[in-house]
Amino acid sequence: xxAVSQTPKYLVTQMGNDKSIKCEQxxxxxxxYWYKQDSKKFLKIMFxxxxxxxxxxxxxxxxxxxxxxxxxxxxxxxxxxxxGDSAVYFCASSQDQGRAFFGQGTRLTVV
Amino acid sequence: DQQxxxxxxxxxxxxxxxSILNCDYTNSMFDYxxxxxxxxxxxxxxxxxxxxxxDKNEDGRFTVFLNKSAKHLSLHxxxxxxGDSAVYFCAASYNFNxxxxxxxxxxxxxx
Numbered sequence: 001x002x003a004v005s006q007t008p009k010y011l012v013t014q015m016g017n018d019k020s021i022k023c024e025q026x027x028x029x030x031x032x033y034w035y036k037q038d039s040k041k042f043l044k045i046m047f048x049x050x051x052x053x054x055x056x057x058x059x060x061x062x063x064x065x066x067x068x069x070x071x072x073x074x075x076x077x078x079x080x081x082x083x084g085d086s087a088v089y090f091c092a093s094s095q096d097q098g099r100a101f102f103g104q105g106t107r108l109t110v111v
Numbered sequence: 112d113q114q115x116x117x118x119x120x121x122x123x124x125x126x127x128x129x130s131i132l133n134c135d136y137t138n139s140m141f142d143y144x145x146x147x148x149x150x151x152x153x154x155x156x157x158x159x160x161x162x163x164x165x166d167k168n169e170d171g172r173f174t175v176f177l178n179k180s181a182k183h184l185s186l187h188x189x190x191x192x193x194g195d196s197a198v199y200f201c202a203a204s205y206n207f208n209x210x211x212x213x214x215x216x217x218x219x220x221x222x
């Protein structure tokens with residue numbers, strides 16, 4: 001049973017398209033995150049939700065919009081995709097904002 | 112502006128010997144530090160953590176040392192095993208607000 005699962009694992013799409021990445025956790029955690037691993041391999045936080053409320057919103061283009069329908073889900077929707085959006089996106093969850101459990105990552109390639 | 116830095120992108124160690132992975136940080140407010148391990152095509156998995164009130168935490172073959180005055184932490188793996196070959200990320204946070212990650216060090220343990 002995967003604790004944090006995200007789909008799809010790979011996503012190849014054209015510039016200008018709109019796409020979504022889904023994330024679900026079955027750990028009963030209160031907090032969920034989206035991280036982006038850039039070309040220099042840094043993992044940078046994008047968003048954090050605690051009990052469906054947005055608590056961290058880093059300097060991310062507003063083309064990126066997280067949606068948390070319930071505590072167990074945090075989806076990431078990206079509008080008007082650009083080449084620079086190509087990266088690996090990781091979903092994660094934690095209890096009481098402690099150590100995070102990560103999903104396997106979604107490799108997004110914009111062509 | 113990277114607040115957590117791992118200056119060695121890679122490290123190669125012989126099986127049975129000690130692996131020492133280093134991490135430096137700039138923000139003196141950080142009070143909680145973690146190490147994550149990442150295999151290819153998988154998300155990072157939690158390895159070990161340390162609070163700023165301690166200077167050492169040990170878990171089996173893994174020991175994390177914290178030197179607050181130098182703003183430096185290190186992960187020691189003794190003895191190193193081929194299965195330890197992975198990318199190791201250092202992360203830091205204050206008040207569990209959000210986690211700042213380093214760029215990772217790729218460890219190769221040779222049989």
